[in-house]
Amino acid sequence: MSAHPHRAEPFEEVSEAHYAQTYLSGDFVHNLMADSVHLLTGRCPRCGFTFTTEATLTVVRSAVTTAPLATASTPPRTELSITVFCPCPGEHSGRPDDIPDGCGAYWAVLMEERLP
Ligand SMILES: [Zn+2]
Numbered sequence: 001m002s003a004h005p006h007r008a009e010p011f012e013e014v015s016e017a018h019y020a021q022t023y024l025s026g027d028f029v030h031n032l033m034a035d036s037v038h039l040l041t042g043r044c045p046r047c048g049f050t051f052t053t054e055a056t057l058t059v060v061r062s063a064v065t066t067a068p069l070a071t072a073s074t075p076p077r078t079e080l081s082i083t084v085f086c087p088c089p090g091e092h093s094g095r096p097d098d099i100p101d102g103c104g105a106y107w108a109v110l111m112e113e114r115l116p
């Protein structure tokens, strides 16, 4: 179903600098569902497996916001980092018994949520 062939790399817990950027380019899709549930769909930068990660981000708003005029133009926002692990069920030799799936690749996605 995928136009991208799977790369059966040996299992290795690894994160390289380009992983997040590669993941976020190309086929990446971000859907915001109800209740701050984010669905991140993309392709593992290492083995090419396409998967969807569900992340629940609860934004805590400031209890009281009485911003002075000087900073009123700066919207409040939060930044949250999500670590995404490849959940590929495919063949990756040397995968430890206590790790059910994945090629071992992981990377961080920075979520930024602007508050109204
Ligand atoms: Zn894989």
Ligand SMILES: [Zn+2]
Residues within 6 Å of the ligand: 044, 045, 046, 047, 048, 049, 086, 087, 088, 102, 103, 104, 105
């Ligand atoms: Zn992978």
